[in-house]
Amino acid sequence: QVQLVESGGGLVQAGGSLRLSCAASGRTIASYVMKWFRQAPGKERQFLAAIGRTGTITYYGDSVKGRFTISRDNAKNTAYLQMSSLKPEDTAVYYCAADGLPIVGPGDRYDYRGQGTQVAVSS
Numbered sequence: 001q002v003q004l005v006e007s008g009g010g011l012v013q014a015g016g017s018l019r020l021s022c023a024a025s026g027r028t029i030a031s032y033v034m035k036w037f038r039q040a041p042g043k044e045r046q047f048l049a050a051i052g053r054t055g056t057i058t059y060y061g062d063s064v065k066g067r068f069t070i071s072r073d074n075a076k077n078t079a080y081l082q083m084s085s086l087k088p089e090d091t092a093v094y095y096c097a098a099d100g101l102p103i104v105g106p107g108d109r110y111d112y113r114g115q116g117t118q119v120a121v122s123s
Contacts, residue, residue: 001026002098002112009094009117016086020117022079022096033099034072034079035110038092038119045108046092049081052104059104086121093118 008020022034036048049070050059058070069082079096094117097110 002029002032004096004098004112004114006094006096006114006117009119011120011122012086014087014121014123016121017082017084018086018119020081020083020094020096020119022081022114024077024079024098028074029072029077029079029098030074031100032111033102033104034070035097035099036068036070036079036081037095037097037108037113038090039095039116040089040092043092045095047106047108048094050099050104050106051079053102057104059106061106083119086119088121088123091120 003025005023035050037045039045047061048064051070051072055072067085072079095113097113099110
């Protein structure tokens with residue numbers, strides 16, 4: 001079992017930045033592809049980014065490519081999502097997830113997911 005806890009969400013003005021953290025416990029995340037998703041009210045969950053087990057391979061959804069950066073620190077058992085140039089349409093609950101399949105790409109498959117952290121971007 002892997003427990004994931006997101007933090008770092010909050011209210012930010014458009015154009016601002018936030019860094020989300022995803023702290024894991026129970027097992028090391030080094031064996032997992034880590035992903036970030038978000039879900040806005042009334043909308044489907046949206047894939048944002050994925051990072052391979054060693055951190056050398058990343059993949060981004062089109063809506064965040066060039067603005068968000070996914071990273072990980074396996075020694076700290078933590079994944080991150082650096083978000084910049086935030087827009088009001090980025091407002092959502094952001095989730096991190098751990099996927100045991102060693103495939104870095106889009107899609108909503110995961111084995112474990114956190115409870116999420118709210119991000120609100122004001123215009």
